[in-house]
Amino acid sequence: MDPSLETPRLLLTPLTLGDVGTLRALMIDPDVRRWAAEGRVLSEARVRYLTLRSLATFQRHGTGAFGLRLRAGGAFVGYAGLLPAHAPEGGLELGAGIWPRYWRSGLASEACRAVLDDAFGRLGLARALACADAPNFRSLALIARLGFRQIRTAPGTFGAIRWFVRERP
Ligand SMILES: CC(C)(COP(=O)(O)OP(=O)(O)OC[C@H]1O[C@@H](n2cnc3c(N)ncnc32)[C@H](O)[C@@H]1OP(=O)(O)O)[C@@H](O)C(=O)NCCC(=O)NCCS
Numbered sequence: 001m002d003p004s005l006e007t008p009r010l011l012l013t014p015l016t017l018g019d020v021g022t023l024r025a026l027m028i029d030p031d032v033r034r035w036a037a038e039g040r041v042l043s044e045a046r047v048r049y050l051t052l053r054s055l056a057t058f059q060r061h062g063t064g065a066f067g068l069r070l071r072a073g074g075a076f077v078g079y080a081g082l083l084p085a086h087a088p089e090g091g092l093e094l095g096a097g098i099w100p101r102y103w104r105s106g107l108a109s110e111a112c113r114a115v116l117d118d119a120f121g122r123l124g125l126a127r128a129l130a131c132a133d134a135p136n137f138r139s140l141a142l143i144a145r146l147g148f149r150q151i152r153t154a155p156g157t158f159g160a161i162r163w164f165v166r167e168r169p
Pocket residue numbers: 031032033035036095096097098099102103104105106107108109110131132136138139141142145
């Protein structure tokens with residue numbers, strides 16, 4: 001079954017190895033990598049590994065990381081999706097990264113809502129996790145907008161990392 005999703009403004013398709021160059025360009029943007037990669041400039045090999053991890057997640061869980069493209073014109077906007085969580089309880093963790101020129105247009109919310117609706121609905125996922133560095137106010141606002149509640153804080157590169165959960169509605 002094709003796991004691709006559609007929203008009013010976006011097409012969401014599973015990231016593939018053909019997206020590695022496009023994805024790396026986004027992930028090394030200074031405003032994106034600050035939070036999505038703890039400031040590091042990820043190598044192409046690392047982005048390839050992350051993409052393979054997403055493809056394996058689609059095989060195992062039916063969901064993973066999606067590339068986001070505008071329905072009007074097809075421009076690559078960013079990524080959003082669920083990947084195995086770096087958390088003691090396991091499960092899947094929501095992540096997203098959008099080119100800064102598209103920030104504050106609601107596209108990240110639109111994509112994340114579609115990913116969560118699909119996971120809670122079609123896939124019957126019981127809960128999703130999310131986390132953000134305490135100073136990453138845009139990510140925290142997105143997580144709040146999506147209806148997550150905080151469960152704990154943990155130490156992180158930028159002070160605290162705040163962890164959240166959202167249960168199936
Ligand atoms: C985290 C990130 C994805 C959030 O992006 P964002 O654009 O702020 O998030 P949203 O899509 O929810 O946009 C919400 C904003 O769009 C505005 N907006 C404009 N048009 C809108 C519309 N049609 N629908 C909804 N919101 C709209 C909202 O009012 C809100 O504005 P505000 O910031 O003034 O409150 C983005 O900042 C990013 O890529 N950061 C770098 C990577 C990162 O930190 N990733 C997360 C940690 S891994």
